[in-house]
Amino acid sequence: MSAVRFLVADSSPALQTFVKNLLVSYGFEAAWVHTSRDPQSALAAAKEQAPHFLLTDCFAKSALNAVALVQELKALNPDLRWALMSTQLHPELNDTARHQGAMFQLEKPFGVHDMQSAMGKALEQWGRDNHEVGRRMPGYRRPRMAPTAPLVPDTPTLKAGDLVDYQGTRDRVRYVIFRRVELLVQLDSTPGMLPATKLRKL
Structure with missing residues (x-):
């Protein structure tokens, strides 16, 4: 089975864990999901791991922001897929991210189901081109996780109406x-x- 490698670049350890557990719930191996707390360490990890999908914060105050990080990673893997999470999704950033091929953009703070929906649809779309992704995503479906298993450790799984x-x-x-x-x-x-x-x- 071929590895489908993911890289999550965000300063929040809880958000890293949230995304990692979400990807595992879709059937990807935990060992295939790497995390970094800043764009510099993400770039270093990418040079070793060659990720297929990057999920990154904007890192607006860093010289190596999200867009620059994506450009660096695409030089390593032209087929890189990516998505953006940011508290600053202004129109210019939205346009830049779309131009750079972002599969989705989420504004922080976002809901658990917002990420589940966006990631699921992105994986379904990507799966049309990537056999290893597609075999896990035969049409969009909800993550295969037990309803009592929280995405963030020690946090109850809750939804509107509970x-x-x-x-x-x-x-x-x-x-x-x-x-x-x-x-x-x-x-x-x-x-x-x-x-x-x-x-x-x-």
Whole structure:
């Protein structure tokens, strides 16, 4: 079985774990998913691992930003596929990313299901050209993960509509988003965003 190598470049360890677990849930080997916390280490890892897919933060304040990193990696692998995550998805960056062939762009903070949907559709599209990807993606499907297995360790898996207990009070999940290093939840009857780890799913 041929390896399909992924590289996740983001400063958040939790987001790295989230994406890695998501890819594993689609049937890719954990050993095929490498992570880096900055673009320089991502470039160094890419020279050793030659990734097929890059999922990267914008790294707007770095001399080696996401676009420059993609250009460097495409010099190593012209068939590189990539996607962008950023808190700064302004129109100019959107246009640049599209021009550079980004398969999708997600604005942080984003929800768990936003990433699941975007990544699943990208893999399905990529699978039309790549046999090893395509055999895992016979048409878009949801990740093959147990419903109780969190994408981020020690974090309950929650979605809009779930009933939860918060400090002894029963409430319902309205929104779920992933921001920086944690999963945050907004409830119907409780103001503000709460860390998912403070909730117990009913």
